[in-house]
């Protein structure tokens with residue numbers, strides 16, 4: 377019912393499913409029926425998504441948002457016709473930009489995996505109500521998005537500190553932590569969505585989780601090194 381419900385993940389999924397362009401129609405700005413003004417959320421999301429498309433080598437014109445009321449049939453038809461012409465001129469997704477299908481799938485999959493983290497990292501700017509049209513284009517910059525991807529964190533559980541309490545594994549939203557009783561926990565970096573929950577919930581007395589930025593985390597411990605070093609024992613030895 378609301379353009380504010382269109383998530384960055386939906387847009388990326390449409391491109392993953394082979395769409396050459398994505399057109400979002402929202403209600404007119406400042407005419408939202410609710411207090412949420414979700415169309416502003418959609419606008420900020422689209423501005424960020426267009427920068428992300430650019431960042432991975434896709435043309436940002438493949439994504440467009442326009443605002444109209446249910447009485448604006450002509451505006452809608454004109455908007456869609458113009459969008460279709462634009463996308464046809466760009467050519468098929470990826471091919472129009474000189475990106476092969478496998479490379480394109482890999483780039484989109486990487487973005488899709490990072491969507492929760494992108495939304496977390498940019499939550500304040502995504503919630504901004506961009507009432508001034510002049511400020512919209514520069515709300516997210518190419519450099520900012522490049523920095524965002526340079527700063528993707530990785531979370532690592534130190535096998536010397538983990539006490540296998542299970543709290544992080546129980547709270548991880550995507551089951552990215554392999555653990556169990558008497559087994560040092562390990563983050564599956566492929567599955568991890570970088571939410572930072574494990575760092576936040578690891579008991580302060582253990583402090584077993586570290587956030588790495590700009591450098592890869594150490595490799596996970598070997599299977600035979602996954603017996604927790606009990607704190608008292610470690611202190612005695």
Ligand code: SF4
Pocket residue numbers: 531544547548549550551552553563564567568569570571572573574575
């Ligand atoms: Fe799970 Fe931690 Fe990754 Fe969040 S940051 S997804 S809690 S492993």
